[in-house]
Amino acid sequence: MKTPAHAAATDPNLLEILAAEYGTPFWIWDSEVLRARIDAVVSTTEGTGVQARYAMKASSATKVLQEMKSAGVWIDSVSGNEVLRARHAGYSAGHHPPEICFTADVFRDNALATVLEEGVLPNVGSPGMVADLQRAGYTGPISLRINPGFGHGHVNECDTGGPSSKHGVWVSEIQAVREAAEAAELKIVMLHAHIGSGPQFDELHDNLSRLTDEFATIAPDFKDLEAVSLGGGIPHDYQDPDSDIPVDRLRDLFTSSQQKLSTIMGREIRLEIEPGRFYVAPAALLVTRVTDVKKTQTNEKGPGTTFAMVDAGFVDLARPAMYGSYHRITIPAATGRAETPVVVAGPLCESGDVFTRDDSEMLQPRDLPSPQTGDLMLLHDGGAYGYAMSSNYNSLGRAPQLWLEKGEVIPFTRRETIEDILRLEV
Numbered sequence: 001m002k003t004p005a006h007a008a009a010t011d012p013n014l015l016e017i018l019a020a021e022y023g024t025p026f027w028i029w030d031s032e033v034l035r036a037r038i039d040a041v042v043s044t045t046e047g048t049g050v051q052a053r054y055a056m057k058a059s060s061a062t063k064v065l066q067e068m069k070s071a072g073v074w075i076d077s078v079s080g081n082e083v084l085r086a087r088h089a090g091y092s093a094g095h096h097p098p099e100i101c102f103t104a105d106v107f108r109d110n111a112l113a114t115v116l117e118e119g120v121l122p123n124v125g126s127p128g129m130v131a132d133l134q135r136a137g138y139t140g141p142i143s144l145r146i147n148p149g150f151g152h153g154h155v156n157e158c159d160t161g162g163p164s165s166k167h168g169v170w171v172s173e174i175q176a177v178r179e180a181a182e183a184a185e186l187k188i189v190m191l192h193a194h195i196g197s198g199p200q201f202d203e204l205h206d207n208l209s210r211l212t213d214e215f216a217t218i219a220p221d222f223k224d225l226e227a228v229s230l231g232g233g234i235p236h237d238y239q240d241p242d243s244d245i246p247v248d249r250l251r252d253l254f255t256s257s258q259q260k261l262s263t264i265m266g267r268e269i270r271l272e273i274e275p276g277r278f279y280v281a282p283a284a285l286l287v288t289r290v291t292d293v294k295k296t297q298t299n300e301k302g303p304g305t306t307f308a309m310v311d312a313g314f315v316d317l318a319r320p321a322m323y324g325s326y327h328r329i330t331i332p333a334a335t336g337r338a339e340t341p342v343v344v345a346g347p348l349c350e351s352g353d354v355f356t357r358d359d360s361e362m363l364q365p366r367d368l369p370s371p372q373t374g375d376l377m378l379l380h381d382g383g384a385y386g387y388a389m390s391s392n393y394n395s396l397g398r399a400p401q402l403w404l405e406k407g408e409v410i411p412f413t414r415r416e417t418i419e420d421i422l423r424l425e426v
């Protein structure tokens with residue numbers, strides 16, 4: 001599919017008007033981009049018995065969840081509060097159908113209570129969690145997350161399949177967990193795995209078909225099985241906005257996986273997928289102001305650097321500081337200026353508060369049209385794990401999120417204030 005360009009990205013006048021009204025930094029979402037991505041995923045599930053979920057941790061605002069809900073996409077949540085946010089956005093509780101699935105490595109805070117009260121499908125990722133559910137008096141169906149031993153993330157920290165991954169139940173422990181669930185009279189109705197968000201498209205395709213084969217081998221041991229989830233991981237190309245991602249090739253794969261599993265089980269098995277980033281990544285831009293441009297000089301420790309200082313930091317977009325992730329950077333008002341290598345750095349009292357870095361080196365100067373104090377700068381593709389990972393470190397309030405639809409802009413989360421921060425103190 002071709003993703004439409006974000007309408008605000010090339011509209012410096014609109015961005016200045018919004019900056020004057022809401023201050024910087026701020027997030028701006030483009031509804032058209034989001035809907036194009038949702039449609040692309042939903043179109044891969046057109047075969048009978050294939051259902052898409054949204055891994056809502058990628059961006060959990062009600063506004064985004066409502067878009068998913070109206071497209072018929074179900075939810076994968078990862079905390080009690082995510083379940084409650086999905087409920088707030090209009091998703092149904094209960095198991096018929098299990099619109100909300102709750103995938104967890106650990107039951108924390110209100111997680112167990114929420115599973116019991118809302119009757120959502122718990123997707124357990126460790127042997128002890130079966131006992132946790134039993135002790136809490138849970139009697140409903142469960143899903144079992146397995147670690148299939150293959151797949152990878154975009155960086156090692158995000159590995160979700162293999163010996164170094166904490167997620168899921170290792171293959172050799174599956175039967176023991178099945179027996180524990182049977183002894184606790186908890187029906188395992190779904191088998192699940194997420195093999196990572198690192199592979200590029202062809203590798204993902206191969207991994208998903210290998211995963212189907214793995215599930216086909218173990219599925220007959222699960223007499224109550226109703227569904228199999230292949231997880232998320234549809235890649236987003238952070239480097240190239242115009243890349244054509246052949247998501248529609250997944251339709252045939254999902255249809256044939258669903259048929260294969262149904263044939264083996266002798267009844268209809270629902271096939272599920274649960275991407276996160278692919279739906280939302282390109283739909284939001286982080287808009288920040290260049291507050292200064294300054295230089296260091298070359299000495300015995302290394303080369304001199306030009307820093308474009310901006311008012312957004314890793315409190316707003318953590319991925320570059322956390323994983324060395326690449327986000328495109330543009331300066332809409334700078335067309336025609338000569339390019340120069342710059343490091344884009346934020347306001348936090350942390351040397352690592354830079355947006356231009358990779359996972360091996362701290363600074364990765366980027367060729368940008370020579371930034372000037374006062375420019376608005378855009379960090380692209382921040383819709384997934386952007387605002388959702390933001391914090392109020394340094395007591396900076398989280399930036400507001402704005403929604404652009406048919407030329408109109410409305411805020412859907414406001415800027416976090418000192419009152420919000422102090423409200424938690426007792």
Ligand SMILES: Cc1ncc(COP(=O)(O)O)c(C=O)c1O
Nearest residue numbers: 055194197232233234275276277
């Ligand atoms: C269980 C599970 N499902 C889905 C996802 C979504 O992955 P992505 O956003 O890469 O599609 C993740 C991400 O880590 C995950 O852990």
